[in-house]
Amino acid sequence: MPNVRRYTLSLSCPDRTGIVAAVSSFIAANNGWIVEANHHADATTKHFFMRQEILADSLPFDIAQFRVLFTPIAEQFDMQWRITDSAVKKRVVLLVSKQEHCLYDIFSRWQSDDLDVDIPCVISNHETLRGFVEWHGIPFHYVPVTAATKDEAYAEIAQLFDEVQGDVMVLARYMQILNPALCQRYAGRIINIHHSFLPSFIGAKPYHQAFERGVKLIGATCHYVTEDLDQGQIIEQDVIRINHSDQVDDLVRYGKDIEKAVLARGLRYHLEDRALVHGNKTVIFR
């Protein structure tokens, strides 16, 4: 039912009895039709996570009214929660550098409506990909970043992001390390693709590191960006097999395939409210 309007309720709270009953009774009492539901009770942290997709038209009220009516339940259980509407497209701002593989991949998904979002603009520290972006009818902003102008550059990026009311910022092989101000301001809303299987090969030139160590698989990691480099919560990872005949250039080339696939999956989990952050981990309701 990809075209049927639905609300997605996602929440987390300290675990105790009665949470599922309270939420599902509320939905049932209002004749809500649940089309997908996931729960997770974390045994270590005693925290509870839930995600529900409800057919919008099955409810007798709109999303604003849902928020009003649900608030007492949320307060009772001390929930962190949100509800989103599939009819309201999320706004994805892409940050790119010179490499095109993730950009082509995301645009391909967006063109076919497999990725059902708005892309209000693309921001880059190079002019390389302007033509390709603009051909697709999307504004392209060139924001150069140097050691001296880093803070100004990131302030400009924040302003651009706010102007278009971005929901999520995607570092699609952006190759720059954001400053703490930006990381804090948009905590949980910035997604990066790192070209290694974290926590192996943190930092620069991970494919060179992998080549030097002689590993038999290389990987990629999609994670939320935090102030600590490559330490953010992991959303998705995958690996690909290499062998002794592969040089660094080959690793880079193979790596692109896994980078774009992992970024696409991680982004989808975020956009569909399937990725719930808790501490330094994520719960992913697939």
Next chain:
Amino acid sequence: MPNVRRYTLSLSCPDRTGIVAAVSSFIAANNGWIVEANHHADATTKHFFMRQEILADSLPFDIAQFRVLFTPIAEQFDMQWRITDSAVKKRVVLLVSKQEHCLYDIFSRWQSDDLDVDIPCVISNHETLRGFVEWHGIPFHYVPVTAATKDEAYAEIAQLFDEVQGDVMVLARYMQILNPALCQRYAGRIINIHHSFLPSFIGAKPYHQAFERGVKLIGATCHYVTEDLDQGQIIEQDVIRINHSDQVDDLVRYGKDIEKAVLARGLRYHLEDRALVHGNKTVIFR
């Protein structure tokens, strides 16, 4: 919490609003602590599936009383359902032939308590594996099968299975085709591992078929046994890469690795009530 006693409730019924609310309100009203929950509403068949793990000690009654109290809800929603108790080990009867790889694999898991079941007996049409089985303290029954004595043999197997009150019969590379009587009698309780990626290469000598076709991956399929050969509901599948230098013998050898891994996963899903059958498909709550 692997050692904490829990009840597992699994059910399916025609989809409508209020199912989750009814079930979870019942559990919550009795202070039941849900540690794992999964739902699935099938958009095509309009059927609903649910699995809940509840801490046994959080409830004020035992499993017999649970059954009595839950029956009205089950009837209201026309549910097919069952509830099992983690403190009651399931009884797994293994059927083997001459090949040992699946048997060694299952025994290894059972010895380490990763597979927390009773194995009341092993049945085989060959004497080959008697010593290995008996060394583990498990009775071994030799039941030869010939074209002429097939129905008698399967009747004997059924009797052995009933005598030990088997819960599930596992064809661990048994290499014989069961007769319809046995398939019907234990529908949904017989699990087979087929050495191909079904529906490719049904029937005999699938590795020869795969070799002839020149495929680049070979697979294995764990499925419920029905009267139609290799047509039962698929529980789990996986594949492994081969290449042009691999002969049929190599395929057989690689295949064993994937056979035993897929059988182990499929059997686990069944034993933990994670595999719910509907029509010719399964819902697997992992």
Next chain:
Amino acid sequence: MPNVRRYTLSLSCPDRTGIVAAVSSFIAANNGWIVEANHHADATTKHFFMRQEILADSLPFDIAQFRVLFTPIAEQFDMQWRITDSAVKKRVVLLVSKQEHCLYDIFSRWQSDDLDVDIPCVISNHETLRGFVEWHGIPFHYVPVTAATKDEAYAEIAQLFDEVQGDVMVLARYMQILNPALCQRYAGRIINIHHSFLPSFIGAKPYHQAFERGVKLIGATCHYVTEDLDQGQIIEQDVIRINHSDQVDDLVRYGKDIEKAVLARGLRYHLEDRALVHGNKTVIFR
């Protein structure tokens, strides 16, 4: 050494002693520096396969002279053989329909020079992708195909392919069944991506077939096109895991990821002369 010019010699012949010695002695006698070498002796068909990459500048003669000097060896062993020059880009003609995912993927690789080929034109039975192709500076030919005009259309495609001196024709989700004349004329030079794990789900709507059967993995197959639908020699395959909650639309979406990855790998093997056809199989020297 991606930028170092090299010759690639690939050959197959009936197996006997002395083949490797004859070829390598010829290369060594001329001071040829071998950077990559692969052999395969097929035990079933008693056929021998070899691929050698030689640094062009290590030899005292050019490729034309190589061909002259090597011919006696080739005749002695009854070889089918060819030698290609990495300095001469291969010419890849793409056939597409309306779906863009494989086209975006191939163009992304071509833009970054990971796919070091010329794309002299793209041919389609729909106008959908004209703008995207032409923005990249590549001619786009619209050749509609109807049941009545099939043979004329394919004759036109053959003419376009010949005019640009195409080396390989890639059906990048072209969705049309070529006629026998085209298959025969370019045998071993037409590559297709089929959206199933062959030999499962031959023909139309494989994702629907996979959904109906309830498989737990779906796949894609890159193969040479022969007159028998989906029966050509398999170059590469891969699979991706799905589950009970995935509907046909989800399978289509997941499938795209595996289609483009498998096509890219299969195309690379072909372009680098790593795919040697023998009977209904391929030898892939990776």
Next chain:
Amino acid sequence: MPNVRRYTLSLSCPDRTGIVAAVSSFIAANNGWIVEANHHADATTKHFFMRQEILADSLPFDIAQFRVLFTPIAEQFDMQWRITDSAVKKRVVLLVSKQEHCLYDIFSRWQSDDLDVDIPCVISNHETLRGFVEWHGIPFHYVPVTAATKDEAYAEIAQLFDEVQGDVMVLARYMQILNPALCQRYAGRIINIHHSFLPSFIGAKPYHQAFERGVKLIGATCHYVTEDLDQGQIIEQDVIRINHSDQVDDLVRYGKDIEKAVLARGLRYHLEDRALVHGNKTVIFR
């Protein structure tokens, strides 16, 4: 041709022209029938690697004479080389602790002759697995290891290994860190399975580390043992997907499946002389 006797020649040397020609001409001049051949010229280190399987009966001399006749070629090119005879089974000494999964797996392969070796004895620092080992007719040596007696214990293990003329020592989840003396004495002949995807999670309790970091895949690594803990040359690696619902116990359980599979593959590469060590890496001719 699994039962046909063959010699396997493996070698490495500084790269230059003429190596393949010299080796293959020698083999061809003696009518040697090559059934499998692999070369690798490492572009970074300028080192060359080769492996050839030759039908034993195609040569007019035995392996001792081969060694004599080949020595001048080996010296000319400054080769490190060896030749082994498939008719002489390699002798594999297993070191285990209390966990049985790798032992069961290896014994299963050995029982079916998929692993065609002799197992002259099993050594353990616990008595746990004595019965299982001895039932298979294999001597079991209990060698306790304490901090105080470590060197004596490892001296005893070395003596046991030498007495049975062991070819390779396999740490099948042995859980003890060998001392430098043992590592040096049998360099390139001790294989370990580490329960993480190295270089992530070196040292103790890697599954706990993986759980804390919130990775989405866990792995296992088969490597040669050197004096530096978990720094030896990697032979084989693989990973398995986990999710947020998996606790450390689940990781341990899933990890066993990948540990035994990776160890089995790595051991096979070593036994078939497919693993050639160079510096801190391996060339694996599969």
